[in-house]
Amino acid sequence: MTVGEIVSLLEARGINLKKKTAGEMAGPCPFCGGTDRFCVWPEENRFWCRGCNRKGDTIQLLRDLDGLSFEEATEAVGKPTTATPRKTAKSGKPTRQPFVHPELGKPDHGYSYANVKGELVFCVCRWDATTTRKKEIRQCLPDGLTWSLKGVPLCLYNQPDIAKYPTMPVWFVEGEKCADLLTSIDIKPATTAPLGAGKWPRLQSEYNIGEPLTGRTVYILPDNDAPGRKHADDIAQSLHGKAKEIKIVELPGLPEKGDVCDFLEEHGADGTFKTLLELANETPVYTPQENExxxxxxxxxxxxxxxxxxxxxxxxxxxxxxxxxxxxxxxxxxxxxxxxxxxxxxxxxxxxxxxxxxxxxxxVSKKKSQISWDEVQAKPSSLLLPGGLNEIVTTREGDLIAFAGFKNMSKTAIATEIVRLNLDTFQVHFFITEYKSRMKQRLLDFGVRLDHPNLHCYQIEKSDYIPDKIESGEGVLNVIDHMPNLDNFYLVGKVQDEIHRGLNGALCVITHQKLNHPRL
Missing domain, CATH: 1.10.10.10 (Winged helix-like DNA-binding domain superfamily/Winged helix DNA-binding domain)
Structure with missing residues (x-):
């Protein structure tokens, strides 16, 4: 495959591209018909449509456009192959075809591993799961006939890119599909290791496969399962002291066994790009416990x-x-x-x-008892409170309860949990001193829908007087996450009395920080 071959293939099919940046071109999408969201990176022979999310390399382009098989597309772009016209041996059995596994047949996806010089070393083929089989992955030599890597010097995926961008962080994911996705949204170099999770210790001991990462900053994105997290720890531990810096970057909101591909489906390319950079900046540097x-x-x-x-x-x-x-x-x-x-x-x-x-x-709660309404001197109602949590520090008969958490973390956790528990029963008015991205994420983490029709969130300023802000009337629940660092936000004594008098049938729960608010 020659540099820029993907451009020639597209132009031959009437797709004219225009230069956007030094390394990127754009034009109409041959799949969805979009006019300017189809991006091509000629030096890497990769494409991605931001409209329909079609993406891949030149081989994938030929498969999608011309309906070619993996081995046909490989041969068409000049990859080393011994493909020959199908012949029949004297025995009457057909000769083997390249890139057709004797048991699994033609693969659904193929990925090429090259060394630092760009020379093809081996290929990884993947068969998607069907109703009759699970997902399968096999490796073969460039001839497409030898389904064994015995004696082959295994290497990292996209190794030429690692050398091409010597000052950029290397993003390490689990699987070639995820690495290609990161490359398509301009997060590169992105790499992975062959053979899957759990094989890193063997790859490192037998092939020193992590050597290209010496002196580099490495960000590891684990899959959201136990094998994925162990795989990330194995890589980080083996590279510690060799790489310049290592971080294990965990994406929020992934489903079980989810990965960065799942994250992009939900958040889009721009959201994924932004989140990855923010998380990489915020994540602490990896330090192995054994050394510390x-x-x-x-x-x-x-x-x-x-x-x-x-x-x-x-x-x-x-x-x-x-x-x-x-x-x-x-x-x-x-x-x-x-x-x-x-x-x-x-x-x-x-x-x-x-x-x-x-x-x-x-x-997992070890306490079975719930809040005692006799204890809090409040009227029985449909208000749900998290049983066994922290400490009740003060009440006002019938409609106001104040909790205390040991530190800010548990204080906010109580408030957020109360919001979640009562959204389907009350009009919940949630007062917080900083209603920004971090707090919104906290609500999402607790299972709170930000677009729930019963949820109303307010950011309280230092000059605000809380009794003037609360909502009154039956069916209303005010939840106040109390921040004592604001002078007018000390919700104790007479201030609580004023809130109590203004509720008029509404309920109010205040969460305090225990160290700042002894029992009153």
Whole structure:
């Protein structure tokens, strides 16, 4: 395949492209008919339509446009192949065809692995799952006939790109499809390892496959399952001390076994591009626990995390990312804390995944009792409160309850959980000092629909007087996430009395920070 061959193939089919940047061209899409969202990168012989999401390399283009098989498209673009006209041997059996597996037949997708010089080393072929078989992946030599990699010097995917962009971070994903997707949205170099998750230790020991990543910044995107996370940890641990910097970047909201392809389907190319860059900037640098903390230290972290979660979140929801701030953890301790939470979920049954967001868990409640209405001196109603959570610090008879959380993390968790529990019963008015992207994501993590017709969110300013802001009347629930750093936001004493008098049939729940608000 020659540089820019994809442009010639398109122009031969009447698709005229215009130069957009030094390395990108655009024109009408041959698939959906869009006029200017079909992008081509000539040096990489790749395409992507931002309209219909068709994407791939020259081989995929020929397969989609001309209906060619994988081996036919490979031969058409000049890939090394020994394809010959089909002949019949004396035995009467047909000779083998290149890129046709003797048991699985023609693959649905093919990916080429080249060395740093751009020389084709081997191919990976994938057969999609059907009603009669699961997804299958096989590797073969460039001739398309030898379905074995014995004696082949295995290498990383897109290795020429890794060398081509020496100052750029290398994005490491699980699977060629994900690597191609990142390349298509201009996040490159993007790479993966052959043979799938769990094979990295062998690849590293036998082939030193991670050598091209020496001295590079590496961002690892794990699939959202246990094998994917272990694969990411294996890579990070083996590259530690060799790569310049390593981060394990976790995408929020992935389904079980989901990956960056699933994220792009939901958030689009622009949203995915922006999110990846933001997460890469925010994610702490990977530090292997073995190099940082003694065995006793590991046990101390595990005990601290367990005690904190069971005390503060029994039955409630939390995010792993908040543990670092709330417990004052170093990067190394935070890595351990994350592993502790995952072990608690996988083996101990103490926490469980909550919702679709990666890193959001619910502590499995050990307390069966619910809030006592006699205790809070409030009238029985359909208001739902998270049982066994934190501490009730003050009440006003019939309509106002104030909770206290140990730190800001659990305080906000209580407020968010109360919002979620009562959206289908009340008109919920949620008051928060900072209603921006972080808080919106917190609501989503807790399973709250931001477009729910009963949800009304307000950002409170320092000059606002809360009793003037609350909503009144039957069927209304005010939830106030109390931030004590604002002078006029001390919702205690007479201020609570004024809120109480103004409710007129509405209910109000205030969440405090326990260290700032002793029982009143």
């Amino acid at each position: 903390i003694s065995i006793s230290g590991k046990k101390d972290i595990a005990a601290m995390v367990r005690e904190y979660l069971l005390e503060e979140f029994d039955g409630g929801v939390f995010r792993i990312s908040d543990l670092k701030r709330e417990l004052g953890l170093s990067d190394a301790d935070y890595t351990l804390a994350r592993q502790c939470v995952r072990r608690m979920a996988a083996h101990q049954g103490l926490v469980e995944k909550h919702g679709q967001s990666l890193g959001t868990y619910r502590v």
